Amino acid sequence: MDDSIGLLHPQVLLLSGGLVSCVLLGLRVYHRYIKRVSTYLELTPRMLQNGHKMYGRVTRVGDGDNFRFFHTPGGIKGGWGWLRKVPALPKELKDQTLLIRLCGIDAPERAHFGNKAQPYSEEALNWLKNYILQRNVRITPYSIDQYKRVVARCQVWTWTGLRDVSAEMVRNGMAVVYESKATAEFGDSELKYRTLEAKAKRQGKGLWSLGNKLVTPGEYKRETK
Structure with missing residues (x-):
């Protein structure tokens, strides 16, 4: 009599199921x-x-509304900071980062292609640097734009909680709500951004202090295209 266990034996099926579950969990x-x-x-x-x-x-x-992002999956739980480290040298970061475009907003344009910089372009750049450079952030990607940038919401941890970077730039008059609704990505925050923009405009914050002299980033790009 053959005492061998067949492939359909409950023990074999149980073992196979356990192995598959372990593989799926591992993946x-x-x-x-x-x-x-x-x-x-x-x-x-x-x-x-x-x-x-x-x-x-x-x-x-690199600009008032975009930055380079080095993905650290799992954060501390994923070993980052104690088992795995973020490269420090530019050559080590080459082809290892995502170019992120902040969703829902447009910051003043810096000088490029022979066109002069917009007022508050350097202020917006410095504000963003001070707020997020070399900090850990959480992004929610929405799309890839024509420049191969990842359009995403970016959130950063502060003493007052998790803050939406796009919202904070609009709140401080360092950016306007993105003007082309056909290509805009807002997540679920368009109303929030527009409310903050209206308040910053009333208070004359940042670029809104220019009053009637203000040329929005969208208008500037259309004029210099």
């Missing part, structure tokens, strides 16, 4: 806490459509 842990996203090409449609949260470090601020 889930890997994708959530270990695997890094280093280029926009690695962002899946699911990540862009389902409110996917990504944790990381701001390594460079």
Whole structure:
């Protein structure tokens, strides 16, 4: 009589099920806490459509509304800061960061392509640097724009809680609400941004202090295109 255990024996099925569960759990842990996203090409449609949260470090601020983001999946739980470290040198960061465009807002344009800088462009850049550079942030990616930037909400931890960076820039008069609704990404915060913009305008904060001399970033780009 054959005493061997067949493939359909309950013990075999139980063991197989356990192994499959372990593999699936391992893959889930890997994708959530270990695997890094280093280029926009690695962002899946699911990540862009389902409110996917990504944790990381701001390594460079290049303009008043965009920055470089080094993904640190899992944060401290993922080993960052004690087992894994964010590279410090520019050459080590090459091709390892996402270029993030803050959602819902537009900051004054800096000088480029032979066009002069807008008023408050340097103030907006310095404000953003002081607020997030070399800090850990959480982003929610929404889309990829024509310049291969990841349009995303960025949130940073402060003493008063988690703050939406786009909202804080509008609140302080360092940016306006994005003017082209056809291509804008607001998440669920458009009304909030517009309310903050109206208040900053009434109070003459930042670029709103220019009054009738103000040329919005959208108008400036259309004039200099």
